Amino acid sequence: MDMELSPRSRQILEAIVEDYIATAEPVGSSAVARRHALTLSSATVRNVMADLEELGLLTSPHTSAGRVPTEKAYRLYVDSLITIRQVTREEKKQIIRRCRQAGSGLPDILKETSRTLSSLSNYMGIVVAPSFISHVFRHIEFLRLGVRKVLAILVSSNGLVQNRLVEISEDITQDDLIRMGNYLNEMMHGLTISQARERILAEMKNEKVQYDRLMSQALRISQQAVNMEHDEIFLEGQARILDQPEFSNAHRMREIFGAFEQKGLLLQLLSSCMAAEGVQIYIGSETPVSKTAGVSLITSRFVTSNNTVGLLGVIGPTRMGYSRVIPIVDYTARLVSRLLNDT
């Protein structure tokens, strides 16, 4: 998108974007001239604005309204115009306090992080737990709950626990289950969950094992346990998007909420955000979340002690307070990473 905008044009564009972010109303030439203490008349600003519209950076809802930034303008804004605020002392304090005292256990921390993101940004907070699949296997355990009902508990080395009720074809005693557990724990020691999964499949083909009834049972059960999906995704502050005037229209809201309801879909889409490091910003139609509505997404990865990555961020309207939210997301990601690493 090259375009060599004059410094003045950029300054004016910045003013417009910020004004619009603040007010959610189309902004007119005189407002810019006045508010921004540029020593320029509204007429001059008008000329510049016409140029900017030409370039596809502004649109007007109708002839006699002010102008509104396009997605392209937001893009330009966050890429090169924005002056990013620092995280205030207050915010830092709050983030630290809330993430720290969130209780223990990864899920608790992540949930509280999501809450915190939401309440600091005043938009919606989102946290995607590090994919279980890439965690390092720690421990597996079987419990006989009833006739032919076995509970499999799978623990990863950073404390995520997954459990699954497995129905088996013939009953097994608890003693046998313990033996099975020992066997599997040894076999999968030090592997990641996905490696473990492959290992199990490989092992099932092993002739020697096939004739050992107990062992083949063990493999079959653990295969189910290891296969479990795990879509830990924490979405907090959904109600806040109702505060945004652009979503007061029931229809658009319905759209957004509908999209969020299938977390599965969301998860899939979000995984694409995990690719890059640092703060990622997706504006409007760039967002993987929902093609339709004017939603923006600011995310950053965080890493756990064993190099698995999770995602955290904020979802809000395109007209989002980027300069305020970006540093918050950035800081929170760093903090969470640190928190999860000093074991």
Add this chain to the structure above:
Amino acid sequence: MDMELSPRSRQILEAIVEDYIATAEPVGSSAVARRHALTLSSATVRNVMADLEELGLLTSPHTSAGRVPTEKAYRLYVDSLITIRQVTREEKKQIIRRCRQAGSGLPDILKETSRTLSSLSNYMGIVVAPSFISHVFRHIEFLRLGVRKVLAILVSSNGLVQNRLVEISEDITQDDLIRMGNYLNEMMHGLTISQARERILAEMKNEKVQYDRLMSQALRISQQAVNMEHDEIFLEGQARILDQPEFSNAHRMREIFGAFEQKGLLLQLLSSCMAAEGVQIYIGSETPVSKTAGVSLITSRFVTSNNTVGLLGVIGPTRMGYSRVIPIVDYTARLVSRLLNDT
């Protein structure tokens, strides 16, 4: 609310309520006369309606609109006017299918149940998991995750798993943790979680134990594990309430969503619904959910194999399709109970 309404008045009230439920529009005298094939003129209906208004069963938004049922009318309606539909073959099939194949594990089943309730009723589905506290203790286990970090895993006899990361004051080896586990498992065998909790507290005062460093550690850790809150509450189909015309107003919606967001609060309020057996119906201000908005709640308990109870139901506008939803809730509760009991 006594009141000896004539059969005709009741019939008319029923017609009005049902009309209003169907259309969400104030219903007028002629509509009632026409639609309901009563051999009555609109004038007669008008007289009756005036009486009903007198009794506080109807209100009119303004002079020349039709009339709208009050909460009192809904109450009367569900108590004595309603003719409850049967659950259709189709619905039954769907409920059974979805709850059955929901995958295994209590949480999965409950979540899917909530989804099913939502999609069948077209309102919001809610399921509150049986209180962990009253479950029978099954197994406790400790895993050393890092220096002074221990993961406690607590399993109840019907397969709910709770885990908690506990930070301890001095490091313990995995071997010692296993020994602790054995000790505790024996001690709490057959108790409910809440009994177990008391037992632990009692044991901590035991002199002999106090001098055994390991055992007192064990008790301290397990106390934390047993204390964990567990607010499993599954709320599905929130977006559906956006479809209701009475909530198209952004403000009211914000109210409702706000209320749902603190599940803690919700849980507390809902626990009061657990008291009684059978289908419970709360209309408007009777609901424990949210005093303000016109929301109704239909719930029923379900029981697990060890007599712990959970709650399940539907949240919708006061103007809810009671005759359709009530049997669905009833049937689902029975089915889930049966499903959880044939172990």
Add this chain to the structure above:
DNA sequence: TTTAGCACTCTGCAACAATGAGTGCTAAAT
């Protein structure tokens, strides 16, 4: 007791004018 008839009340809608914010263009000023 029921109903027909009628006056009355109120909303909703459409047409219309007035308002005013904001633009685009032109011509003067710098």
Add this chain to the structure above:
DNA sequence: ATTTAGCACTCATTGTTGCAGAGTGCTAAA
């Protein structure tokens, strides 16, 4: 060559008015 003042023009918004329609309440007849 810019910048700016001035002015005509556009168009959403607001308020007015008038009218049609839905619904009521009351009265008097069936």
